[in-house]
Amino acid sequence: MSDKLFSAGTLLPATIEEASSLIMQGFFPVGGGTDIMVRNHAMKKTGGRVKSPLFSCRRIEETTGIHTNGNILSIGSSCTLSSIIESSLCPAILAESLLSIASPGIRNIATLAGNICNASPAADSLPVLYILDAMIETAGSSGRRSIPVKEFITAPGTTSLKDDEIVVSVSFDSSICHDDAFRWYFRKVGTRAANALSKLSIAACTLVDNGIYSNFRLAVGACAPAVVRLSEAEDEINGKALDKGSELAERVIPVYTKALNPIDDQRSTSDYRRNTALKLIANLLSEGF
Structure with a gap:
């Protein structure tokens, strides 16, 4: 030693x-x-x-x-x-x-x-x-x-x-993070604005070239036993137009709904976690980052 x-x-x-x-x-x-x-x-x-x-x-x-x-x-x-x-x-x-x-x-x-x-x-x-x-x-x-x-x-x-x-x-x-077409999103939902444990969190990123999604990725935390990232939903979004966000949300929200399985605990309820996560995903796609 x-x-x-x-x-x-x-x-x-x-x-x-x-x-x-x-x-x-x-x-x-x-x-x-x-x-x-x-x-x-x-x-x-x-x-x-x-x-x-x-x-x-x-x-x-x-x-x-x-x-x-x-x-x-x-x-x-x-x-x-x-x-x-x-x-x-x-x-x-x-x-x-x-x-x-x-x-x-x-x-x-x-x-x-x-x-x-x-x-x-x-x-x-x-x-x-x-x-x-x-x-x-x-x-x-x-x-x-x-x-x-x-x-x-x-x-x-x-x-x-x-x-x-x-x-x-x-x-x-980290090369994707330095691409001029790179866009990202992170949102944590907690009891307070700071120094709080997560009720849930969402991270997403994509490249947007000529208004088209590519390399779209999204993950949800605190809504299942493990972080949820769904290739099926990402594949549905990639190659689609940014201005079709509302239509994309309608397609992928059911996929995320099936995958999210949050719990009730001292910080939040399963219903709040699931509904808030789905709302944030829908808003993200509708507003186009």
């Missing part, structure tokens, strides 16, 4: 190998750790708490920094939300979704990888990452993997991380 593994009582491995070893010893990796106290509070109600000792990956060089390799934008798993938002490399649609998360103090500590690994259907970053076809880069004793975000999250609160793996980075092809 590195001689700097311990720092002010915090475990700070310097390599992926050290991190994997810690996991196999029963330690738990965290990004900013902003959800740990929340989990502890929730578990105390049933007499439990988060028992695993924790460690941070922020000293592992491969998990730090935001950079590009050709069209691929890579965001290290230790990068805070604030650092991503402030980066000139961050597409506006991703920055907008990250700005909707919690408060500035939380964003200064929390990480994008942590938001993903919580695997909440209501995570504000996920609809945008779904429409950008983000890949989750992981590493462990058996090597490295690159996993589509839609396959990385297997169920609410559950991911496909192997026992000794950590997330190294989140990457996606």
